[in-house]
Amino acid sequence: MEKKILEAIDLTRLPRHVAIIMDGNGRWAKARGLERTAGHVEGVNTVRRITETASELGLEYLTLYAFSTENWNRPQAEVDALMHLIVVAIERETPDLIKNNVRLTMIGDRSRMPAEAMRRLEQCMADTSHCNGLTLVLAISYSSRWEITEACRLIAAKAAAGEIDPADITDATVAANLSSAGIPDPDLLIRTGGDYRVSNFLLWQIAYAEIYVTDIYWPDLDADSFGRAIIQYQSRERRFGLTSEQLQ
Numbered sequence: 001m002e003k004k005i006l007e008a009i010d011l012t013r014l015p016r017h018v019a020i021i022m023d024g025n026g027r028w029a030k031a032r033g034l035e036r037t038a039g040h041v042e043g044v045n046t047v048r049r050i051t052e053t054a055s056e057l058g059l060e061y062l063t064l065y066a067f068s069t070e071n072w073n074r075p076q077a078e079v080d081a082l083m084h085l086i087v088v089a090i091e092r093e094t095p096d097l098i099k100n101n102v103r104l105t106m107i108g109d110r111s112r113m114p115a116e117a118m119r120r121l122e123q124c125m126a127d128t129s130h131c132n133g134l135t136l137v138l139a140i141s142y143s144s145r146w147e148i149t150e151a152c153r154l155i156a157a158k159a160a161a162g163e164i165d166p167a168d169i170t171d172a173t174v175a176a177n178l179s180s181a182g183i184p185d186p187d188l189l190i191r192t193g194g195d196y197r198v199s200n201f202l203l204w205q206i207a208y209a210e211i212y213v214t215d216i217y218w219p220d221l222d223a224d225s226f227g228r229a230i231i232q233y234q235s236r237e238r239r240f241g242l243t244s245e246q247l248q
Protein backbone atom coordinates (compact mmCIF):
# COMPACT_ATOMS: atom_id res chain seq x y z
CA MET A 1 0.00 0.00 0.00
CA GLU A 2 1.20 3.51 -0.84
CA LYS A 3 2.86 5.10 2.21
CA LYS A 4 0.63 8.18 2.10
CA ILE A 5 -2.52 6.04 2.18
CA LEU A 6 -1.24 3.74 4.92
CA GLU A 7 -0.33 6.75 7.06
CA ALA A 8 -3.81 8.19 6.66
CA ILE A 9 -5.36 5.07 8.18
CA ASP A 10 -5.92 5.19 11.94
CA LEU A 11 -4.82 1.69 12.95
CA THR A 12 -6.49 2.08 16.35
CA ARG A 13 -9.93 2.55 14.74
CA LEU A 14 -10.02 -0.14 12.10
CA PRO A 15 -13.32 -1.75 11.17
CA ARG A 16 -13.43 -5.15 12.89
CA HIS A 17 -15.22 -6.69 9.97
CA VAL A 18 -15.18 -5.68 6.30
CA ALA A 19 -17.60 -7.40 3.90
CA ILE A 20 -17.19 -7.10 0.13
CA ILE A 21 -19.54 -7.67 -2.80
CA MET A 22 -16.92 -8.58 -5.39
CA ASP A 23 -18.63 -7.42 -8.57
CA GLY A 24 -17.53 -6.54 -12.09
CA ASN A 25 -15.49 -9.56 -13.21
CA GLY A 26 -17.58 -10.02 -16.37
CA ARG A 27 -17.42 -6.34 -17.35
CA TRP A 28 -13.67 -6.26 -16.68
CA ALA A 29 -13.24 -9.14 -19.13
CA LYS A 30 -15.66 -7.74 -21.71
CA ALA A 31 -13.80 -4.41 -21.74
CA ARG A 32 -10.71 -6.37 -22.79
CA GLY A 33 -12.49 -8.50 -25.39
CA LEU A 34 -12.11 -11.59 -23.17
CA GLU A 35 -14.52 -14.28 -21.99
CA ARG A 36 -16.28 -13.59 -18.67
CA THR A 37 -14.36 -16.47 -17.15
CA ALA A 38 -11.09 -14.59 -17.68
CA GLY A 39 -12.49 -11.96 -15.32
CA HIS A 40 -13.15 -14.58 -12.68
CA VAL A 41 -9.61 -15.92 -13.04
CA GLU A 42 -8.21 -12.42 -12.55
CA GLY A 43 -10.65 -11.90 -9.68
CA VAL A 44 -9.00 -14.72 -7.76
CA ASN A 45 -5.75 -12.72 -7.77
CA THR A 46 -7.65 -9.81 -6.23
CA VAL A 47 -8.99 -12.13 -3.52
CA ARG A 48 -5.43 -13.03 -2.69
CA ARG A 49 -4.26 -9.39 -2.73
CA ILE A 50 -7.10 -8.03 -0.60
CA THR A 51 -6.88 -10.93 1.87
CA GLU A 52 -3.18 -10.19 2.33
CA THR A 53 -3.82 -6.48 2.75
CA ALA A 54 -6.59 -7.08 5.30
CA SER A 55 -4.38 -9.50 7.18
CA GLU A 56 -1.40 -7.11 7.21
CA LEU A 57 -3.55 -4.24 8.44
CA GLY A 58 -4.78 -6.43 11.28
CA LEU A 59 -8.46 -6.71 10.43
CA GLU A 60 -10.28 -9.43 12.35
CA TYR A 61 -12.86 -10.49 9.74
CA LEU A 62 -13.10 -10.21 5.96
CA THR A 63 -16.21 -11.61 4.28
CA LEU A 64 -16.15 -12.03 0.50
CA TYR A 65 -19.32 -12.64 -1.52
CA ALA A 66 -18.02 -15.16 -4.04
CA PHE A 67 -21.16 -16.88 -5.32
CA SER A 68 -24.80 -16.16 -4.61
CA THR A 69 -27.82 -18.46 -4.55
CA GLU A 70 -29.03 -16.59 -7.65
CA ASN A 71 -25.68 -17.19 -9.39
CA TRP A 72 -26.67 -20.89 -9.68
CA ASN A 73 -28.97 -19.69 -12.49
CA ARG A 74 -26.09 -18.43 -14.66
CA PRO A 75 -25.14 -20.43 -17.79
CA GLN A 76 -23.95 -23.88 -16.68
CA ALA A 77 -20.51 -23.37 -18.25
CA GLU A 78 -19.92 -20.25 -16.13
CA VAL A 79 -21.14 -21.99 -12.95
CA ASP A 80 -18.81 -24.92 -13.65
CA ALA A 81 -15.90 -22.57 -14.31
CA LEU A 82 -16.51 -20.71 -11.04
CA MET A 83 -16.74 -23.94 -9.02
CA HIS A 84 -13.56 -25.21 -10.66
CA LEU A 85 -11.80 -21.93 -9.83
CA ILE A 86 -12.82 -22.29 -6.20
CA VAL A 87 -11.29 -25.76 -6.06
CA VAL A 88 -8.05 -24.66 -7.73
CA ALA A 89 -7.69 -21.45 -5.72
CA ILE A 90 -8.36 -23.12 -2.36
CA GLU A 91 -5.86 -25.84 -3.11
CA ARG A 92 -3.21 -23.35 -4.25
CA GLU A 93 -3.72 -20.78 -1.50
CA THR A 94 -4.02 -22.98 1.59
CA PRO A 95 -0.26 -22.97 2.39
CA ASP A 96 -0.16 -19.15 2.23
CA LEU A 97 -3.29 -18.84 4.35
CA ILE A 98 -1.57 -20.94 7.02
CA LYS A 99 1.67 -18.93 6.66
CA ASN A 100 -0.29 -15.67 7.10
CA ASN A 101 -2.25 -17.11 10.03
CA VAL A 102 -5.59 -16.72 8.19
CA ARG A 103 -8.49 -18.95 9.22
CA LEU A 104 -10.98 -19.84 6.49
CA THR A 105 -14.68 -20.25 7.17
CA MET A 106 -17.70 -20.39 4.91
CA ILE A 107 -21.30 -19.22 4.97
CA GLY A 108 -23.82 -20.55 2.50
CA ASP A 109 -25.82 -23.59 1.48
CA ARG A 110 -23.33 -26.47 1.56
CA SER A 111 -25.95 -28.93 0.33
CA ARG A 112 -25.96 -27.35 -3.14
CA MET A 113 -22.18 -27.39 -3.54
CA PRO A 114 -20.49 -29.90 -5.86
CA ALA A 115 -18.90 -32.64 -3.72
CA GLU A 116 -15.34 -31.92 -4.85
CA ALA A 117 -15.53 -28.17 -4.15
CA MET A 118 -17.06 -28.83 -0.74
CA ARG A 119 -14.40 -31.41 0.09
CA ARG A 120 -11.59 -28.92 -0.70
CA LEU A 121 -13.28 -26.15 1.26
CA GLU A 122 -13.74 -28.42 4.27
CA GLN A 123 -10.12 -29.54 4.06
CA CYS A 124 -8.92 -25.91 3.95
CA MET A 125 -11.18 -24.95 6.87
CA ALA A 126 -9.76 -27.86 8.89
CA ASP A 127 -6.16 -27.02 7.89
CA THR A 128 -6.52 -23.38 8.95
CA SER A 129 -8.72 -23.92 12.02
CA HIS A 130 -5.77 -23.22 14.35
CA CYS A 131 -4.99 -19.83 12.73
CA ASN A 132 -5.93 -16.86 14.88
CA GLY A 133 -5.12 -13.86 12.70
CA LEU A 134 -7.64 -12.73 10.10
CA THR A 135 -10.81 -14.81 9.70
CA LEU A 136 -11.66 -15.02 6.00
CA VAL A 137 -15.34 -15.79 5.50
CA LEU A 138 -16.28 -16.95 2.01
CA ALA A 139 -19.95 -16.52 1.13
CA ILE A 140 -20.53 -19.26 -1.41
CA SER A 141 -23.93 -20.53 -2.53
CA TYR A 142 -25.07 -17.83 -0.14
CA SER A 143 -28.02 -15.52 -0.03
CA SER A 144 -29.39 -13.65 2.90
CA ARG A 145 -32.98 -14.74 2.31
CA TRP A 146 -31.86 -18.38 2.22
CA GLU A 147 -29.96 -17.83 5.49
CA ILE A 148 -32.82 -16.07 7.27
CA THR A 149 -35.33 -18.68 6.07
CA GLU A 150 -33.07 -21.44 7.42
CA ALA A 151 -32.82 -19.61 10.75
CA CYS A 152 -36.62 -19.42 10.93
CA ARG A 153 -36.83 -23.15 10.29
CA LEU A 154 -34.27 -23.92 13.01
CA ILE A 155 -35.95 -21.67 15.57
CA ALA A 156 -39.42 -23.00 14.75
CA ALA A 157 -38.16 -26.59 15.17
CA LYS A 158 -36.71 -25.74 18.60
CA ALA A 159 -39.97 -24.08 19.60
CA ALA A 160 -42.00 -27.07 18.39
CA ALA A 161 -39.73 -29.38 20.40
CA GLY A 162 -40.33 -27.25 23.49
CA GLU A 163 -36.67 -26.18 23.69
CA ILE A 164 -37.46 -22.48 23.46
CA ASP A 165 -40.50 -20.41 24.31
CA PRO A 166 -41.52 -18.16 21.36
CA ALA A 167 -41.86 -15.30 23.87
CA ASP A 168 -38.13 -15.59 24.58
CA ILE A 169 -37.02 -15.11 20.96
CA THR A 170 -34.88 -11.97 20.63
CA ASP A 171 -32.69 -10.58 17.88
CA ALA A 172 -29.83 -12.46 19.53
CA THR A 173 -31.76 -15.72 18.98
CA VAL A 174 -32.10 -14.91 15.29
CA ALA A 175 -28.41 -13.96 14.96
CA ALA A 176 -27.35 -17.17 16.71
CA ASN A 177 -29.24 -19.25 14.14
CA LEU A 178 -27.79 -17.58 11.03
CA SER A 179 -24.90 -19.24 9.20
CA SER A 180 -22.84 -16.24 10.34
CA ALA A 181 -23.44 -17.06 14.03
CA GLY A 182 -20.49 -15.94 16.15
CA ILE A 183 -19.16 -13.49 13.55
CA PRO A 184 -19.60 -9.81 14.48
CA ASP A 185 -21.71 -7.70 12.11
CA PRO A 186 -19.76 -5.99 9.30
CA ASP A 187 -18.73 -2.40 10.05
CA LEU A 188 -17.94 -1.62 6.44
CA LEU A 189 -19.63 -3.00 3.31
CA ILE A 190 -17.76 -2.43 0.06
CA ARG A 191 -19.24 -3.04 -3.39
CA THR A 192 -17.03 -2.91 -6.49
CA GLY A 193 -18.38 -2.51 -10.02
CA GLY A 194 -20.41 0.61 -9.32
CA ASP A 195 -23.91 -0.74 -8.65
CA TYR A 196 -25.78 0.65 -5.64
CA ARG A 197 -27.49 -2.52 -4.48
CA VAL A 198 -27.08 -5.24 -1.89
CA SER A 199 -27.94 -8.31 -4.05
CA ASN A 200 -29.21 -10.50 -1.20
CA PHE A 201 -26.03 -10.18 0.89
CA LEU A 202 -26.03 -10.14 4.72
CA LEU A 203 -29.34 -8.27 4.93
CA TRP A 204 -29.66 -8.87 8.68
CA GLN A 205 -26.01 -8.25 9.51
CA ILE A 206 -25.52 -4.95 7.64
CA ALA A 207 -28.19 -3.13 9.67
CA TYR A 208 -25.64 -0.48 10.68
CA ALA A 209 -22.76 -1.11 8.28
CA GLU A 210 -21.21 1.86 6.52
CA ILE A 211 -21.56 1.41 2.75
CA TYR A 212 -18.83 2.22 0.24
CA VAL A 213 -19.36 1.76 -3.50
CA THR A 214 -16.53 2.08 -5.99
CA ASP A 215 -16.76 1.99 -9.80
CA ILE A 216 -13.57 -0.08 -9.93
CA TYR A 217 -14.16 -3.62 -11.22
CA TRP A 218 -13.16 -6.32 -8.76
CA PRO A 219 -10.13 -7.56 -10.77
CA ASP A 220 -8.69 -4.01 -10.63
CA LEU A 221 -9.15 -3.41 -6.90
CA ASP A 222 -5.76 -2.91 -5.29
CA ALA A 223 -4.46 -2.34 -1.78
CA ASP A 224 -4.58 1.45 -2.26
CA SER A 225 -8.29 1.43 -3.21
CA PHE A 226 -8.99 -0.84 -0.25
CA GLY A 227 -7.10 1.60 1.97
CA ARG A 228 -9.14 4.51 0.60
CA ALA A 229 -12.36 2.69 1.55
CA ILE A 230 -11.10 2.35 5.11
CA ILE A 231 -10.09 6.02 5.27
CA GLN A 232 -13.57 6.97 4.02
CA TYR A 233 -15.12 4.65 6.65
CA GLN A 234 -13.09 6.35 9.38
CA SER A 235 -14.44 9.74 8.36
CA ARG A 236 -18.05 8.69 8.92
CA GLU A 237 -19.98 9.38 12.09
CA ARG A 238 -21.74 6.15 13.11
CA ARG A 239 -24.75 7.27 15.06
CA PHE A 240 -26.71 3.99 15.45
CA GLY A 241 -29.94 5.97 15.63
CA LEU A 242 -28.70 8.48 18.21
CA THR A 243 -28.12 12.19 17.70
CA SER A 244 -24.71 13.56 17.01
CA GLU A 245 -24.78 15.37 20.39
CA GLN A 246 -25.48 12.15 22.25
CA LEU A 247 -22.29 10.67 20.88
CA GLN A 248 -20.11 13.45 22.31
Ligand code: IPE
Binds near residue numbers: 027067
Ligand atom coordinates in the same frame (compact mmCIF):
# COMPACT_ATOMS: atom_id res chain seq x y z
C1 IPE B 1 -18.82 -10.94 -9.81
O1 IPE B 1 -18.62 -10.55 -11.13
C2 IPE B 1 -18.50 -12.38 -9.59
C3 IPE B 1 -19.67 -13.23 -9.35
C4 IPE B 1 -20.89 -12.82 -9.23
C5 IPE B 1 -19.43 -14.66 -9.25
P1 IPE B 1 -19.76 -10.72 -12.22
O2 IPE B 1 -19.58 -12.04 -12.89
O3 IPE B 1 -21.10 -10.49 -11.64
O4 IPE B 1 -19.35 -9.55 -13.21
P2 IPE B 1 -20.32 -8.48 -13.88
O5 IPE B 1 -21.12 -7.85 -12.80
O6 IPE B 1 -21.18 -9.24 -14.85
O7 IPE B 1 -19.41 -7.51 -14.54
Ligand code: IPE
Binds near residue numbers: 024195
Ligand atom coordinates in the same frame (compact mmCIF):
# COMPACT_ATOMS: atom_id res chain seq x y z
C1 IPE C 1 -23.41 -10.17 -6.47
O1 IPE C 1 -23.08 -9.97 -7.78
C2 IPE C 1 -23.03 -11.56 -6.07
C3 IPE C 1 -21.60 -11.76 -5.91
C4 IPE C 1 -20.69 -10.84 -5.95
C5 IPE C 1 -21.21 -13.13 -5.69
P1 IPE C 1 -24.13 -10.22 -8.95
O2 IPE C 1 -23.49 -9.78 -10.20
O3 IPE C 1 -24.63 -11.62 -8.92
O4 IPE C 1 -25.33 -9.26 -8.51
P2 IPE C 1 -26.36 -8.48 -9.40
O5 IPE C 1 -26.89 -9.47 -10.40
O6 IPE C 1 -25.61 -7.38 -10.07
O7 IPE C 1 -27.38 -7.96 -8.46
Ligand code: MG
Binds near residue numbers: 023024025
Ligand atom coordinates in the same frame (compact mmCIF):
# COMPACT_ATOMS: atom_id res chain seq x y z
MG1 MG D 1 -22.22 -8.83 -11.36
